[in-house]
Amino acid sequence: MSNMKDLAIRHSNNPILSPENVSPSSAEMVVECVLNPGVFIFNNKIWLLVRVAERTVQNTGEVTVPIYNEEGGLKMLKFKSNDLKLNKEDPRVINYNGTDYLTTISHLRLFYSEDGSTFHESGNLFGAGKYESYGIEDCRVSQIENTYYLSYTAVSSHGVSVGLQTTTNWTDFKRHGLILPPHNKDCALFTSKIHGKYYALHRPSSPEIGGNYLWLAESPDGLHWGNHKCIAKTRQGKFDSKRLGAGASPIKTPHGWLEIYHGATETNRYCLGALLLDLNDPSIVIARSEEPIMEPLELYEKEGFLGNVVFTNGHIVKDDEIIIYYGASDQYVCQAKFSINDILKHLT
Amino acid sequence: MSNMKDLAIRHSNNPILSPENVSPSSAEMVVECVLNPGVFIFNNKIWLLVRVAERTVQNTGEVTVPIYNEEGGLKMLKFKSNDLKLNKEDPRVINYNGTDYLTTISHLRLFYSEDGSTFHESGNLFGAGKYESYGIEDCRVSQIENTYYLSYTAVSSHGVSVGLQTTTNWTDFKRHGLILPPHNKDCALFTSKIHGKYYALHRPSSPEIGGNYLWLAESPDGLHWGNHKCIAKTRQGKFDSKRLGAGASPIKTPHGWLEIYHGATETNRYCLGALLLDLNDPSIVIARSEEPIMEPLELYEKEGFLGNVVFTNGHIVKDDEIIIYYGASDQYVCQAKFSINDILKHLT
Numbered sequence: 001m002s003n004m005k006d007l008a009i010r011h012s013n014n015p016i017l018s019p020e021n022v023s024p025s026s027a028e029m030v031v032e033c034v035l036n037p038g039v040f041i042f043n044n045k046i047w048l049l050v051r052v053a054e055r056t057v058q059n060t061g062e063v064t065v066p067i068y069n070e071e072g073g074l075k076m077l078k079f080k081s082n083d084l085k086l087n088k089e090d091p092r093v094i095n096y097n098g099t100d101y102l103t104t105i106s107h108l109r110l111f112y113s114e115d116g117s118t119f120h121e122s123g124n125l126f127g128a129g130k131y132e133s134y135g136i137e138d139c140r141v142s143q144i145e146n147t148y149y150l151s152y153t154a155v156s157s158h159g160v161s162v163g164l165q166t167t168t169n170w171t172d173f174k175r176h177g178l179i180l181p182p183h184n185k186d187c188a189l190f191t192s193k194i195h196g197k198y199y200a201l202h203r204p205s206s207p208e209i210g211g212n213y214l215w216l217a218e219s220p221d222g223l224h225w226g227n228h229k230c231i232a233k234t235r236q237g238k239f240d241s242k243r244l245g246a247g248a249s250p251i252k253t254p255h256g257w258l259e260i261y262h263g264a265t266e267t268n269r270y271c272l273g274a275l276l277l278d279l280n281d282p283s284i285v286i287a288r289s290e291e292p293i294m295e296p297l298e299l300y301e302k303e304g305f306l307g308n309v310v311f312t313n314g315h316i317v318k319d320d321e322i323i324i325y326y327g328a329s330d331q332y333v334c335q336a337k338f339s340i341n342d343i344l345k346h347l348t
Numbered sequence: 349m350s351n352m353k354d355l356a357i358r359h360s361n362n363p364i365l366s367p368e369n370v371s372p373s374s375a376e377m378v379v380e381c382v383l384n385p386g387v388f389i390f391n392n393k394i395w396l397l398v399r400v401a402e403r404t405v406q407n408t409g410e411v412t413v414p415i416y417n418e419e420g421g422l423k424m425l426k427f428k429s430n431d432l433k434l435n436k437e438d439p440r441v442i443n444y445n446g447t448d449y450l451t452t453i454s455h456l457r458l459f460y461s462e463d464g465s466t467f468h469e470s471g472n473l474f475g476a477g478k479y480e481s482y483g484i485e486d487c488r489v490s491q492i493e494n495t496y497y498l499s500y501t502a503v504s505s506h507g508v509s510v511g512l513q514t515t516t517n518w519t520d521f522k523r524h525g526l527i528l529p530p531h532n533k534d535c536a537l538f539t540s541k542i543h544g545k546y547y548a549l550h551r552p553s554s555p556e557i558g559g560n561y562l563w564l565a566e567s568p569d570g571l572h573w574g575n576h577k578c579i580a581k582t583r584q585g586k587f588d589s590k591r592l593g594a595g596a597s598p599i600k601t602p603h604g605w606l607e608i609y610h611g612a613t614e615t616n617r618y619c620l621g622a623l624l625l626d627l628n629d630p631s632i633v634i635a636r637s638e639e640p641i642m643e644p645l646e647l648y649e650k651e652g653f654l655g656n657v658v659f660t661n662g663h664i665v666k667d668d669e670i671i672i673y674y675g676a677s678d679q680y681v682c683q684a685k686f687s688i689n690d691i692l693k694h695l696t
Contacts, residue, residue: 209441213507
């Protein structure tokens with residue numbers, strides 16, 4: 001199945017990680033989804049920081065939602081399936097009597113590989129504290145000099161925000177709290193400073209006026225952010241008509257910062273597109289995909305926890321080759337390759 | 349009318365500013381509302397930076413919405429009143445075919461006074477650029493050492509964000525862009541640093557999970573913000589059940605930072621409450637109003653552009669006395685006095 005109609009060359013052994021390959025974090029949990037890994041190189045190995053979404057064993061006639069309590073332990077909220085106050089149309093979020101809850105709770109799990117396609121488990125990062133009581137998700141890992149910046153979605157009853165941790169050795173982690181307030185996610189730091197400033201892409205959402213657009217921010221220290229600018233909005237009738245957000249850190253090319261982003265339609269079909277940003281001033285968009293560079297085409301991308309989804313937030317770059325790791329159907333971790341030159345050609 | 353049932357002593361000449369006292373910014377505009385002034389002392393005078401909300405003369409059968417174009421000039425969007433795609437239930441926002449527009453466009457106007465109740469016009473600040481094309485609103489003025497920080501709501505099709513300008517002389521203004529991305533408003537900087545850091549209150553809003561809560565942020569420079577913390581959420585059945593947001597800068601008292609904030613219900617009734625924050629760590633809430641310290645009671649607070657609204661974002665403090673300037677019914681500027689001791693007693 002290599003002759004697909006987009007620019008991605010999918011790994012022949014996809015999915016490379018499935019829920020059944022991954023052990024639950026405790027006896028009472030079931031792994032529903034493995035998805036959306038951050039990717040980095042450390043000690044000459046390729047590492048994935050995979051989002052593992054778990055739920056409790058569901059009893060007939062009941063919907064159980066797991067959350068962390070203040071002490072970090074798991075707590076179960078139970079609702080009757082036939083309760084009229086319960087809305088469960090979206091597989092990701094249920095609403096009970098006006099309040100939203102996630103159906104699953106996510107943590108991050110480390111995997112390492114020598115060859116980039118066979119991965120071995122190596123420890124967990126769990127949410128902690130009042131801003132992560134519904135879990136942590138979709139972590140981008142950006143290496144800036146010797147420090148790894150972990151920017152991830154922190155979910156709690158306070159809202160959906162961007163949390164940051166840093167590490168140099170993957171043993172000791174420093175927590176920097178929420179670097180962006182609700183509602184925000186899909187935050188990826190640039191891997192190098194520009195004229196002495198840190199930059200990051202992020203995706204705020206608005207309940208009224210505005211939308212789900214891609215924004216850029218700058219920072220003197222990587223921890224405090226300002227001068228926010230909107231660099232890409234949704235486009236009616238296109239693959240990114242309802243929402244768009246950054247993938248992983250932009251890739252520095254001689255022609256500009258190349259960002260692979262996700263765009264979704266009103267029916268939650270998620271594709272990948274590309275943006276080319278000015279090397280000196282990344283708020284200037286040089287080019288943007290009219291058509292996706294990758295679409296949900298394979299069965300594992302079309303059917304799953306949330307079908308018709310390809311979503312990436314991690315890659316390895318080697319010369320002209322980008323190896324992306326991506327979430328398929330919000331359920332599997334897959335791998336695909338792009339040629340930078342092919343994407344640049346597609347952008348012009 | 350001084351024997352009201354809340355802690356505020358209203359000025360006998362309220363409203364002190366009404367739309368009919370204020371000249372429109374151009375011949376084609378009509379002043380609908382004057383409201384929500386920032387307040388500061390400069391050159392031994394009391395100054396208000398009033399929000400002036402204008403709309404165009406409305407022709408029968410038509411709804412016209414003013415916005416700024418890219419060059420800063422006014423542009424009119426026209427809709428047929430009977431168009432089924434038009435939703436005009438809220439006097440502040442109309443929706444046409446899924447897109448929100450403000451019914452009025454706001455700028456900021458300076459007024460000065462010798463006595464604190466008779467005010468004279470003295471120039472305008474208009475929105476400028478792509479993030480302010482629907483206007484600028486509700487500016488807080490925080491004096492930190494010799495610099496005035498103007499934090500205001502910047503509205504455009506990109507969303508509702510917090511813009512910042514600084515000035516030392518009220519002639520030259522420095523623009524710092526958007527310090528908080530959408531959806532955010534009601535941002536007030538603390539008037540002094542705490543352990544070398546700037547602090548600000550702000551109010552992000554979430555389209556799902558979370559709500560309209562009061563948050564605190566910190567900054568090394570007043571321009572870049574991080575370590576966001578939620579310090580007050582809405583409370584079911586109380587005056588702040590649907591949304592709450594900061595008023596002006598917190599007032600330093602020996603017992604803590606005293607913040608007068610606004611809370612609103614599901615039916616858009618806006619009252620004022622108080623919060624007491626720890627002097628050394630303002631993320632610690634020492635006390636919070638169970639009942640409002642001020643409610644819409646007078647006719648000018650109960651009837652107007654948006655009735656049942658008292659909203660403050662500016663004050664002068666002298667010993668035990670807080671003189672607040674406030675928006676009444678989103679239409680008038682009024683004045684009232686509080687005793688700090690009375691508020692502290694109410695909090696315990």
